[in-house]
Amino acid sequence: MSAQPTDSTPLRFSRWEQRTEVPLFVASLVFLLGYAGRVLAPHDAEPWRDLALILVCCTWLFFAVDFVVRIRLSGQGLRFLHTHWLDTVVLVLPLLRPLRLIRLYTALQRRRAQPRLSLYARVIAYAGMTALLLGFSAALAVYHQEHDAPGATIRTFGDAVWWACETLTTVGYGDAVPVTAGGRTVAAGLMVCGLALLGAVTGSFSSWLVQVFTREDEKGPTQSG
Amino acid sequence: MSAQPTDSTPLRFSRWEQRTEVPLFVASLVFLLGYAGRVLAPHDAEPWRDLALILVCCTWLFFAVDFVVRIRLSGQGLRFLHTHWLDTVVLVLPLLRPLRLIRLYTALQRRRAQPRLSLYARVIAYAGMTALLLGFSAALAVYHQEHDAPGATIRTFGDAVWWACETLTTVGYGDAVPVTAGGRTVAAGLMVCGLALLGAVTGSFSSWLVQVFTREDEKGPTQSG
Amino acid sequence: MSAQPTDSTPLRFSRWEQRTEVPLFVASLVFLLGYAGRVLAPHDAEPWRDLALILVCCTWLFFAVDFVVRIRLSGQGLRFLHTHWLDTVVLVLPLLRPLRLIRLYTALQRRRAQPRLSLYARVIAYAGMTALLLGFSAALAVYHQEHDAPGATIRTFGDAVWWACETLTTVGYGDAVPVTAGGRTVAAGLMVCGLALLGAVTGSFSSWLVQVFTREDEKGPTQSG
Amino acid sequence: MSAQPTDSTPLRFSRWEQRTEVPLFVASLVFLLGYAGRVLAPHDAEPWRDLALILVCCTWLFFAVDFVVRIRLSGQGLRFLHTHWLDTVVLVLPLLRPLRLIRLYTALQRRRAQPRLSLYARVIAYAGMTALLLGFSAALAVYHQEHDAPGATIRTFGDAVWWACETLTTVGYGDAVPVTAGGRTVAAGLMVCGLALLGAVTGSFSSWLVQVFTREDEKGPTQSG
Known part of the structure; x- marks a missing residue:
């Protein structure tokens, strides 16, 4: 932007x-x-x-x-x-x-005459894809920092991906947690960015759902579904 | 849809x-x-x-x-x-x-002339019901994957339901956590979908509450309650 | 209502x-x-x-x-x-x-000619107070169920209040977790209701903040603060 | 205010x-x-x-x-x-x-003729900065209460900052948890305030993203990006 x-x-x-x-x-x-x-x-x-x-x-x-x-x-x-x-x-x-x-995707979208996705769907796609990329990058970086640290709970790349999942969604079970300073810095960055991005996904999904239900009202109750 | x-x-x-x-x-x-x-x-x-x-x-x-x-x-x-x-x-x-x-419910709703629930109530009902079904299915699938895995903390179906509750609401105590790859995949799916659905429930509830309070203002302060 | x-x-x-x-x-x-x-x-x-x-x-x-x-x-x-x-x-x-x-409070509010709080402030007060009451009641009920259960981590009423705090805010550290079926049922109820209520508090606070900043814009940049 | x-x-x-x-x-x-x-x-x-x-x-x-x-x-x-x-x-x-x-910043902003940040950007900056300050102060206070308590998991100031991060974002792994009454009181305050502030950040970011995508639509699909 x-x-x-x-x-x-x-x-x-x-x-x-x-x-x-x-x-x-x-x-x-x-x-x-x-x-x-x-x-x-x-x-x-x-x-x-x-x-x-x-x-x-x-x-x-x-x-x-x-x-x-x-x-x-x-x-x-x-x-x-x-x-x-x-x-x-x-x-x-x-x-x-x-x-x-995402910039490339936006540019490609713009070259076609008509965007196919609705406003909310695009926000969801954009924020969701960014969150996915962030999560994957963070999983790589945290695995890099943690996998041979003493007392680490993130030992395989699978653990790191699982950790990124539960961190991005703010579930945070605590079964896989970064213990090094480097890993925790990456984690803090992921939390802050992920929270904002997933908030955008959640908010847009909610708005989209309300829009869909509003449209259904306008179509009237007699039309078959 | x-x-x-x-x-x-x-x-x-x-x-x-x-x-x-x-x-x-x-x-x-x-x-x-x-x-x-x-x-x-x-x-x-x-x-x-x-x-x-x-x-x-x-x-x-x-x-x-x-x-x-x-x-x-x-x-x-x-x-x-x-x-x-x-x-x-x-x-x-x-x-x-x-x-x-949900499609059946929507179809039944439409056959009656007038929907009885307000817009937000329907979004809450729809998203809440979907979340409930997702949670139950995920609890079944995770119990299936986990209950005889070594080192599992989800050993009974009650544990699995409890796990689904704390995952859907993103509380994530960590007392019941999937440890197998299969269980974690199901969990990641539940997190992503559950987050979006509960965001819709929360957002709609908030909008509904604001609507209720706005209506109370319009009714005027002198009317008895 | x-x-x-x-x-x-x-x-x-x-x-x-x-x-x-x-x-x-x-x-x-x-x-x-x-x-x-x-x-x-x-x-x-x-x-x-x-x-x-x-x-x-x-x-x-x-x-x-x-x-x-x-x-x-x-x-x-x-x-x-x-x-x-x-x-x-x-x-x-x-x-x-x-x-x-809350009904009593609303009734009292209505008897006075003019409500003193703005719309969002009232939603925040209502949802926040309800969440507080729910949390206190849930802490009592969970303490009742858990305090002498084998393997319980909620042993004092202070633990129960701390547990209610971290559950309502969905932080969920996992240092205090209900282990009995009764305690977990109460906890699930608290999670679902608390999530909706705190979502309302958060959403209204966000809307209120945007409103405050919008008003500041309208007052113009030259007025002293 | x-x-x-x-x-x-x-x-x-x-x-x-x-x-x-x-x-x-x-x-x-x-x-x-x-x-x-x-x-x-x-x-x-x-x-x-x-x-x-x-x-x-x-x-x-x-x-x-x-x-x-x-x-x-x-x-x-x-x-x-x-x-x-x-x-x-x-x-x-x-x-x-x-x-x-923040008051000083607002006052400075107002003395310049034109605010440079958009509405949502200002809400994000305000709420984000407040959350940062709150988190830092809470980390100091919790470290003060906890670092020599028996059974404490927050032993260094780095732990306290890490704890503030995971608490503010409601991730709550549970690897660093206050155990004293004083530390838990500070933590409860941080949770309540942090939740509201980060909700404001998330909500404004979501609104801002929708606004950006809406503007892109209006600029038309033929303009090069």
């Missing part, structure tokens, strides 16, 4: 953004896959782990180059860091990169 | 839907009862367990036949799987079948 | 309701105090425990008499159980009695 | 409020820092602990003097305690003092 080109944006900037859209998205996926491979591969699978590390570094370099080019083309200098703060955050924490998927 | 007949639906399709409504609902209940019997009957009550298994298989066969007939009558071929995705899900996971109860 | 006299209600019925309002409220408080005394008094304080039991029985008898008189005066016979279902529930579970406090 | 000067407020009162705004805010920060120092300093760092205690006492004295002067200037006598109840609460529980930060 924060990267919407305004009227004063130079033409070359928006052309760069259009051209890098698909490559950046592919790079995001490669980054996520690389990180997942690095974290999940067994310790003795050296070549795979090295390959994953190389993938992660290369794609991150690509992100950095794109970021520098966009600062240049925008003609804003360091003020770019402020006006495009979301891009800056995403550069530092590239696990959040795949959130670009 | 996704199974609403559109204008282009062949007449024979909607006639089939009308005629199978009540039988399918009865079959759903029989399926749920059969599954409950299979899961809850003691291991040495062989004839009852066999009867329950037969009931489950027969009703599932009935669902499959109905599904095939509807694909044929709809004249859509495999595209039916997409337009009626909820029906496809319900065929694969027949424990969600009794959700048809 | 369900006990509002309609136009067809006989005059004697509404006169009875007006006259019994204050005595019934006092009796509700006496009942709650009596139940609290019975539950919380030490086992060797026999005269106090007996007095509390007598208070509970007498007030319940008073409620029953009032209920029978109202069935008679309403002229509805057994249909009264349906139209006044909340009163019926409250007769069987007299711990919910003090909810009448 | 409760301290807004009304038309009948004497001029000297509002002048006093304007003049003490910045000093009071600085004093609030000093108080928080002093309390944090007192609580977090190791037991053998006597001079620092004494300095922190002196800071806390002096700032509290400053608050008390300000409160007395404002009672005098308001010309309301003891009725001031009722009309400015939030100020009274804040005098008794000075850890909530930094909530004045």
Whole structure:
């Protein structure tokens, strides 16, 4: 949202953004896959782990180059860091990169003449997909931090996914809990973001349900269902 | 909702839907009862367990036949799987079948000239009933998966119902937690669906309360209560 | 709400309701105090425990008499159980009695010419007070069920109040959890009602905050604060 | 909000409020820092602990003097305690003092001609910042109560912050739980306030997201993003 080109944006900037859209998205996926491979591969699978590390570094370099080019083309200098703060955050924490998927999806939607989903359905899809990505990234990061910590309860990636589920939904059984400072920081971030996103999903679902029932009223009671 | 007949639906399709409504609902209940019997009957009550298994298989066969007939009558071929995705899900996971109860209820409501419940009350009733059914089905499925797993904390059906309660309301004490992969998958599904449904209940209750207080204001402060 | 006299209600019925309002409220408080005394008094304080039991029985008898008189005066016979279902529930579970406090409060509010609280503030006050009463009653009932059960974690009344707090807010640490069937039934009731009530509090607070900020906008940015 | 000067407020009162705004805010920060120092300093760092205690006492004295002067200037006598109840609460529980930060922020915002944040963004910022302050103060207070209690699970300040996170978001794993009466009282306060504040954040975020998607619809599907 924060990267919407305004009227004063130079033409070359928006052309760069259009051209890098698909490559950046592919790079995001490669980054996520690389990180997942690095974290999940067994310790003795050296070549795979090295390959994953190389993938992660290369794609991150690509992100950095794109970021520098966009600062240049925008003609804003360091003020770019402020006006495009979301891009800056995403550069530092590239696990959040795949959130670009949503921008791509929105862009694709817009190219078709008519959006197919209703307003609430789109909010649910957007917030739900973001929550899913956040949860997966957080599960990877927490597994990375926790799986060989002393006294850890998150020992397998399955545990980490299960932990992400119960954290995002605020159930919090307590059978799988991060114990390291790094894991707890990731967890706190997931809680705050997840709460807001799932609140949006819940609120929109509720509004959508009320809308559906209102429409049924208007159709009248005699029509067959 | 996704199974609403559109204008282009062949007449024979909607006639089939009308005629199978009540039988399918009865079959759903029989399926749920059969599954409950299979899961809850003691291991040495062989004839009852066999009867329950037969009931489950027969009703599932009935669902499959109905599904095939509807694909044929709809004249859509495999595209039916997409337009009626909820029906496809319900065929694969027949424990969600009794959700048809709600369609039946809606249909019955519509046949009477005037709905008796207000908009919010209907949303609360619909979402609450669905949550209840989901919770009961999930308790059955989790009990099935967990009750003889090593290290399980859900050992009786009472534990499973208690677990479903604290999961649906997102309290999550952690005294009863699924430990198997199957149980955790069911739990994750229950969390996601339950959260949305209870959000709808909560939101509608809140709107209803505001509505009631607004009406009281309009009635004026002098009227006796 | 369900006990509002309609136009067809006989005059004697509404006169009875007006006259019994204050005595019934006092009796509700006496009942709650009596139940609290019975539950919380030490086992060797026999005269106090007996007095509390007598208070509970007498007030319940008073409620029953009032209920029978109202069935008679309403002229509805057994249909009264349906139209006044909340009163019926409250007769069987007299711990919910003090909810009448809210009716009394509403009645008092209405007698003054102008309500002082805004719409949202009233919803918050109503739902919050009901949640408080529910929590206190549930803490009493759970303490009653649990305090001498084997393996219980709720051993003192302080534990029970702490448990009610973390349950109503859906935090659910799991350090104090009911283990008996009776305690879990009370807990499930508290969860369902508490969730709806606190959802109303949260939703109204959110709406109120948005309203306050909207008003600040309208007052204009130059006015000093 | 409760301290807004009304038309009948004497001029000297509002002048006093304007003049003490910045000093009071600085004093609030000093108080928080002093309390944090007192609580977090190791037991053998006597001079620092004494300095922190002196800071806390002096700032509290400053608050008390300000409160007395404002009672005098308001010309309301003891009725001031009722009309400015939030100020009274804040005098008794000075850890909530930094909530004045929000008043200062609002005042600063108003002096600039145009507010930069949208309505929902301001509600989110306000409620989120208040929740952060509440969480930090509660973490300090709970650490103070718990860290040397027998059987405590909150032993370091990091544990206390982690506990505040999982309590505010209602996740409640149960790995860090207050066990003393004082700690539980603070926790109950945090739960109630935090729930309302985070409900406001969630609700506003949801409304904001719906607004953003609505605007996108209005901009039309052909515009490039």
